[in-house]
Amino acid sequence: MIKKDTWVRIHGIVLEPSERSANVPEDTSKVPLEFWTKGWLTEDADIGQKVTVRTACGRTQAGTLIEAEPMYELNYGKLVPELIEIGPKLRQLLEEDHE
Amino acid sequence: MSKADQILQEKNVIMKKAVGIDYDIFEQDGIAFDYERMMRESGYTIEELQEIQSHFFVGNTPIIELYNLTKLARQYAKPGYGARIMIKDEACNPSGSFKARRASISVYEAKRLGYKGILTATSGNYGAAVASLAAKEGLKCIVVQETYDSRHVGQPEIVEKARACEAYGAEVFQLSVGPELFSTFLQLLKDTEYFNASLYTPFGIAGVETLGYEIAIDMREKYGKDPEAVVITNAGGGNLTGTARGLIKAGALNSRIVAASVDLSGLHMASDNAFNRKSFTTGHTGFGMPFCTNPDRSDVPRSAARPMRYIDEYYTITQGEVFFMTEALANLEGLERGPAGNTSLAVAFSLAQQMKEDEIILVQETEYTGAGKHLNPQLSFARDNGIEIKFGDPKDQVPGQNIILPSDPAMITAVPVDMDRLRRSYLKNLQPQMEGRELSELERTYLKDELKLNDEQLEQLLNGDD
Numbered sequence: 001m002i003k004k005d006t007w008v009r010i011h012g013i014v015l016e017p018s019e020r021s022a023n024v025p026e027d028t029s030k031v032p033l034e035f036w037t038k039g040w041l042t043e044d045a046d047i048g049q050k051v052t053v054r055t056a057c058g059r060t061q062a063g064t065l066i067e068a069e070p071m072y073e074l075n076y077g078k079l080v081p082e083l084i085e086i087g088p089k090l091r092q093l094l095e096e097d098h099e
Numbered sequence: 100m101s102k103a104d105q106i107l108q109e110k111n112v113i114m115k116k117a118v119g120i121d122y123d124i125f126e127q128d129g130i131a132f133d134y135e136r137m138m139r140e141s142g143y144t145i146e147e148l149q150e151i152q153s154h155f156f157v158g159n160t161p162i163i164e165l166y167n168l169t170k171l172a173r174q175y176a177k178p179g180y181g182a183r184i185m186i187k188d189e190a191c192n193p194s195g196s197f198k199a200r201r202a203s204i205s206v207y208e209a210k211r212l213g214y215k216g217i218l219t220a221t222s223g224n225y226g227a228a229v230a231s232l233a234a235k236e237g238l239k240c241i242v243v244q245e246t247y248d249s250r251h252v253g254q255p256e257i258v259e260k261a262r263a264c265e266a267y268g269a270e271v272f273q274l275s276v277g278p279e280l281f282s283t284f285l286q287l288l289k290d291t292e293y294f295n296a297s298l299y300t301p302f303g304i305a306g307v308e309t310l311g312y313e314i315a316i317d318m319r320e321k322y323g324k325d326p327e328a329v330v331i332t333n334a335g336g337g338n339l340t341g342t343a344r345g346l347i348k349a350g351a352l353n354s355r356i357v358a359a360s361v362d363l364s365g366l367h368m369a370s371d372n373a374f375n376r377k378s379f380t381t382g383h384t385g386f387g388m389p390f391c392t393n394p395d396r397s398d399v400p401r402s403a404a405r406p407m408r409y410i411d412e413y414y415t416i417t418q419g420e421v422f423f424m425t426e427a428l429a430n431l432e433g434l435e436r437g438p439a440g441n442t443s444l445a446v447a448f449s450l451a452q453q454m455k456e457d458e459i460i461l462v463q464e465t466e467y468t469g470a471g472k473h474l475n476p477q478l479s480f481a482r483d484n485g486i487e488i489k490f491g492d493p494k495d496q497v498p499g500q501n502i503i504l505p506s507d508p509a510m511i512t513a514v515p516v517d518m519d520r521l522r523r524s525y526l527k528n529l530q531p532q533m534e535g536r537e538l539s540e541l542e543r544t545y546l547k548d549e550l551k552l553n554d555e556q557l558e559q560l561l562n563g564d565d
Binding site for chain 1: 174249268277426490
């Protein structure tokens with residue numbers, strides 16, 4: 001059970017595939033237009049339940065509860081070996097020019 | 100009519116309420132409208148813009164001479180050639196990009212007109228800029244962004260931008276891929292009655308004029324002249340339009356206005372499958388070309404971003420070349436900046452080699468970097484999504500399939516865009532409104548201004564002669 005007033009993430013469907021605009025490419029027209037937002041839960045609820053939240057700007061938004069206390073999973077990624085070759089190579093090019 | 104299209108019927112009414120501008124009064128005759136009058140009556144003078152921006156501590160960013168990159172470029176130039184390369188470090192703005200300039204005027208206008216909040220649709224630096232300045236003015240803020248594909252996978256750069264907006268207290272309303280973002284945005288505008296911080300209102304453009312103006316004033320003070328060329332990354336056209344207008348207002352009429360975009364040809368911008376196969380979310384041809392040939396495709400009835408009026412030359416560059424230059428900027432100049440802002444730097448590195456040693460080529464922006472918004476996570480993400488990354492000749496790139504880092508800096512080559520092809524495409528887009536009738540004198544004058552042409556050139560283009 002996720003307690004009321006917990007900061008959560010919700011998800012929902014804005015448009016079903018059948019409701020999508022006529023000018024979207026074929027691959028896009030086969031999938032729904034989805035949304036995600038975050039806010040404080042207005043009532044106790046479980047993951048997967050329909051809920052409403054009070055968002056950062058004070059709006060009320062309904063959706064499906066998907067995550068409590070959502071975290072940022074950003075990072076600098078795995079090493080890209082090619083990238084670390086560039087610096088030394090460029091420094092060498094400049095040094096050669098000095099000689 | 101689809102559900103997404105229903106709200107579009109109300110577009111003009113919602114927008115009038117949300118930007119406080121009656122666009123009808125600027126309409127003239129047929130296809131023509133009075134652009135300069137719109138900019139004059141809805142915009143601000145340079146002095147007013149500077150005053151607003153100084154309140155927000157936006158602008159007056161330093162210009163840095165890139166000695167080592169200049170030296171490197173000269174190794175590939177013939178004797179006496181290789182212009183001095185300089186960069187305006189716009190990452191020094193609050194929220195880390197030149198977009199703070201555009202946001203400052205919109206936020207000021209929203210506050211002045213008494214709006215409770217401000218809304219913007221963007222996946223990029225502009226959202227963070229609006230959120231940051233809205234925080235300073237006590238305005239509520241919602242940023243609508245296209246974030247995920249249908250697998251719920253998001254570009255690291257966009258996910259980072261959402262984090263930044265949330266850090267400034269904004270709500271970030273995220274969507275999956277699709278042009279119906281616009282109808283969702285309109286619905287939110289209608290529901291909240293917030294101000295629309297569009298990138299395409301006169302405020303959104305006027306805010307960049309100070310950038311061009313500062314370039315001219317600072318360069319004259321330090322180097323005694325205007326730069327021979329100013330390279331500007333082009334997407335929606337606002338950066339280019341505003342900078343060029345600022346240079347003109349400062350009297351810098353001889354600086355060449357050079358547009359630069361990352362070549363993403365072949366990737367459909369509204370495609371769910373292609374969404375995560377591109378490593379640049381802005382500054383690319385997917386925005387740059389359509390906004391040149393149809394500027395009024397924006398979210399307001401008449402866009403204030405009209406790049407074709409100002410572009411002297413337009414070049415594309417590949418993703419791999421921009422990533423390479425980003426690494427070069429960090430390693431040779433000690434400036435770690437975000438890759439998107441370095442599109443124009445990669446173009447400048449190539450063009451400098453064709454310019455004389457005593458000439459100056461100025462890159463007019465940098466942007467902040469951080470987890471997500473950095474070349475390493477973007478390339479790591481690309482590799483995880485099946486994009487091949489290798490050293491080679493950037494000419495062999497296929498957007499969405501590979502990213503080719505140049506094996507040698509000599510391979511970095513800006514590829515010219517045929518401006519007349521863009522002009523013909525612009526006219527083709529207006530064809531339905533021009534069909535089967537003579538254009539009025541006012542319309543002809545309008546087209547000459549829009550396409551930067553004289554009478555004869557316009558005639559040739561209209562008659563289809565090359």
